Structures are given as C-alpha cells and as structure tokens.
Amino acid sequence: MNVKTILLCLVPVFAQAQGFAGLGSGADGFAIPQPDPQFSFPADHGAHPDFRIEWWYLTANLKDADGTDYGLQWTLFRSAMAPQTQEGWDDPQLWMGHAAVTTPDDHFVTERLARGGIGQAGVVADPFAAWIDDWRFDGIDVGTLSATGPDFGYDMQLTASGPFVRQGKKGYSVKSASGQASYYYSQPFYDIAGTLHLPQGEIAVTGTAWLDREWSSQPLSGDQTGWDWFSLSFDDGARMMGFRLRQTDGADYTSATWIAPDGTPTPYEDGSLRATPLEVSQVAGRDMPTRWRLELPAQGVDVTVQAINTQAWMTTSVPYWEGPVTIDGTQSGTGYLEMTGYE
Template sequence: MSVKRWCALLILLLLPQQIPAQGFAGLGTEAEGFAVPERGTQLEFPADHGAHPAYRIEWWYLTANMTGPDGTPYGLQWTLFRSALAPRDGDGWSAPQLWMGHAAVTSPHTHHVAERLARGGIGQAGVTADPFEAWIDDWQMAGPDFGQLRLTASGPDFAYDVELTAKGPIVRHGDEGFSVKSAAGQASYYYSQPFYDLAGTLSLPGGDVEVTGTAWLDRKWSSQPLAEDQSGWDWFSLSFQTGEKMMGFVLRGASDFTSGTWIGADGKASALPDDALKAEPLDWHEVAGRSVPVRWRVTVPERGLDATVTAINPDAWMDTSVPYWEGPVTIAGSHEGIGYLEMTGYGD
C-alpha cells in the first residue's frame, strides 16, 4: 500500500463517527478542551487567513459561478477542511491535524468530483497566512495576499486553473465575525470575500474551456458550531444583478435556526437576525438514494427579497467521505442573479 493510500485510510479511521449525522467532524459534539469562539473578538488580517489549531474544525471554502465562450454556465468548488484530534499543532506524525480537500466542476449535465485526504505535520497539507497559501497534495490556493489568488485542482476526469482578483472588501458575518448557529448560543468565527472576479481554464473530458465569472470565499473556524439536535443545514450565497449579495443559512433541528448577511454593492454588511430569512423547498429530487430540495423560495421581507432559487444541475451530489449536495443556482423573482447552494444532512 502506498504512503498516500495509507494516509487516506488512517484519516478515515480517525475521523469522529458523528460524521454521517452532523457533517464534518461531529459539529454538535462537546468542545472537550478546544477553544470556543467569543463575542467581541476582533478578527485580524492577514493572520486570520491562516490556520487556528486550538479550534477543532476549520475550512477555506471557495465556490464560483462561471460562463464558457458559448454561454454554458459552470460551477466550481475548492474546499480545504481541517479537523483536530487535540487542541494543539505539531510536526511529524504526532501532529493531531487532519485535512480533507474537495474539488468539483458542475455544468447543466455533468458533475465532476474529487477528494484528497491528508495528515498534518508531514507537509502534505496546510495553510500559511502571509503570503497566503492553502494546499493539499498538488491542489493549491495561493497568492501574495487574499486579494489576488491562483486556484488549481484536478481529479480523474477534470482539472482547473483559475485566477481570482478581489473587487470589494472582506465581509464579517454576524457580530463582527462572531456568527451564532443556534438558540443555545453555539457559534463560529465567520467571514467571506464575496467579490472575486475569476478567469481561467477548465479541463474537461470534451476539452479545455476558457471561463470567466465571479467567486465567493468563505472562512470559518469553531469547535462546536451546532446544537445537539441540529441535523444539517441549507446554505445560500446569492449574488444579485443589482450588485447586492446575500449569505443565508437554515440550520435544521427541533426548531430551525436561521441567520444571514445582506451585503450592499459597496460591501457594507448588515446582519439578518433569526427568522428574517425564510427558505421554503418547492421541488425535490432523488440523487444518490436521497431526496434533496433543488428549488427553493427564499424571502427576506425587510429587503424586499422574494425569489426562486433553482439548481443548475439537480445531480450535483458530492459523493465524498462526508457526502452532501453542492452546486450553482440561478435566482429569479424580485431579484435576479446567480449563486451557490450547499445542503447537508439529507437522508443520512
């Protein structure tokens, strides 16, 4: 067995068993000695672009809406997850950090997915803040800073190489980056760079495709961001033709919890409190033996939003170690636009 395959097997054996029920790394379990987000903490850049090993879980999560020369819409995903077995960092095989990478390219009729698994401390995966670099094997998101990045990844039947240029400010969600996830007070630190312009190349079975578009990068870290009764979430990142944007999520549980951020065209962020956002499933689709909602009515009355959000490809299932649905969407109604939808916890 190769070293790489042994690392993958080891990580799958060590990842907490709550994964099927609550997504990555047992998000509803106790913090058990890990650091916990505190309201009033000031996020600091570029330092917070890097890893936070005192916290149990963390991710660098980029999605993009793109168009090819013939007008075909495409979606792109690049994600690096960090999960800690203990609240510390270290070198070599004793390092308690586990890493997982997901990459995908979605079109109206195809969905290409790849996954990488790595153990921290041996150079196979990691993140540095300044200059910024996030990598797992030969997948990379890197640049002199968060404003200018190059993104690469590949799988058995696809690859991409794109450049990202930020055209607006970083956005802090919740209370200056302290994002509450339940009525009980579980929270994460959470900020985004939702203003990237994108240009580059997709390498697909039919040949290379030059694409242009926009991208949205999410950053989160925490140790217990879900309550015990929460089984999954529906997360929307929506970009409207007006230049405004909205991030919103529904955490499903005994009583659903919602939160979001309305982002002006100038980058000014306004927090949406619990219940300001409503998301109602309209159509369901069978994929990978699960029934998932792929068309939604999303409303925020105080902002005049009443829109239908529809998946470009209903079969955008991430058949990875931690399975979920992730894909590009269109927006129609009171607001027009494009965006991304992520859904976890369906049929687990």
C-alpha cells in the same frame, strides 16, 4: 498516502458524535468562539489549530463564450484531534480537500486526504498559500487556484473587487438557540477567469467567486441534523448569505447577511430569513430540494433559487449536495447552494 493516514483522517469524520458529521459534539479542550471577535489580517487568513474544525471554502459561478453555466468548488478542511501542532506524523491536525466542477449535464468531484506535520497539506497566512498535494490556492487579494481529479481539473485566476465581509455579529456567527457559534468571514467579491479541463476539452470561463472562512470547535448543537446554505450574487452588485439549520424536532434555525454593493453587511438573526423548498429531485437515492423560495422581507428579497444541475451530489467521505444556482424574482443573479444531512 498510506492506509494509516487515511484511517486517521477519517476518525473525526465518522466518529459517533452529536449533530451532522460530529459538528455538535463537545469542544473537548479546544478554544471556543467568543462574541465581538477582533479579526487580524493577514494572520486570520491562516490556520487556527487551537480550534477543532476550520475551512477555506471557495465556490464560483462561471460562463463560457457561448453563455453556458458552470460551477466550481475548491475546499480545504482542517480537523484536529488535539489543540496543538507539531512536526511529523504525530501532528494531530488532519486535512481534507474537495474539488468539483458542475455543468448543466455533469458533476465532477474528487477528494484528497492528508495528515498535518509532514508538509502534504497546510495554510500559510502571509503570503497566503493553501494546499493539499498539488492542489493550490495562492494569494488572497490577487491569486491563483488549481485542482485536478481523475477526469477534470481547472486553473483559475482570482481578483478581489471588494472588501472582506464579517458574517453574523461582526464575525461571530450564531448557529443555534443554545448559542453554538463560529468565527465567520467571507470574500464575496472575487472576479475569476481561467480554464476548465473537462473530458470534452479545455473551456475558457469567466465569472464571480465567493470565499468563506469559518472556524469553531462546536459549531452545531446536538439536535441539528444538517443545513441548507445559500450564497447569492445579485446582478445589481449586492450579495446575500443565508442558512437554515434543521433540527430533529422539525424546527429550523436561520441566519442571513445582506451585503451592499460596497461591502457593508447587515446581519439578520433567527427568523428573519424564510427558506421554503418548492421542488424535490431524486438525488443519489434520496429526496433533495433543488428549487427554493428565499424571502428576506427586511431587504425586500423574494426570489426563486433553482439548481443548474439537480444531480450535484458530492460523493465524498461525508456526502452532501453542492452546486450552482440561478436566481429570479425581486432580484436576479447566480449563486451557490449547499445541502447536508439528507438521508
């Protein structure tokens, strides 16, 4: 990749705009999510270039034969400078990939940047394929997943054991009191198995994975500085998604979805979820809450969420914390935590 490509990819990331990473800036002629979306599959597994930002975000909780916990991340981001596509270097669609593996003692991370229009990165809806360079995610119900970095890699197989789940109000996920929103659905029922390629050798692992699909043009309000996002897989087969968006005035905006073992979602609006930091760790020179109490009283949830590795810092163009967690309390299980906007 040449320097011009890298700079063009980073323009929207480092632009001086509102909200965390510019996600609160104006929509600038892009499409805006509307209530009561009518998703169409498999088409909506693909890209939506008339929206400004979009991601295919997969995390996995894994164990090896000895019971050691691992985490895995594979993410493809699309960011647009204009709501259109075209062939060649003038295409305004920009792509960024993040891959990571977390162990109890180490956190491996790498990043890829690409320009649209030249085949280096993209997404095809049917049959589903998402890629950036040699990283690939092929197949949406039964598929394969791979990525490589300077000191790690993985090759995995995925099988969905439940339905896609619409987050928020039938897929319309409100993010602020002023009404910013995204289209958002998940596949939280993947079984996953494969091989981690780490400095100590190849490790066979199995576990569960969670895919988030989200697109918008202004998902945050200008006074929101970052978020704490949880995807929790309980041992009884239920799932829960929840997030807390932090504001400059010290207030929070929260949302949650309870997902029954059969995939039936129950959405909960602002104020229903309580997310309380319990323990802070020093991470990359800043204080990060790596142990939490999560409460969703309407479902009888009162759990403690603990990072498997407190140092799961993503040293990417926009740095953030992302790693696997364990769950104890009224429910037990495993999950993933993402935290952004901590200075």
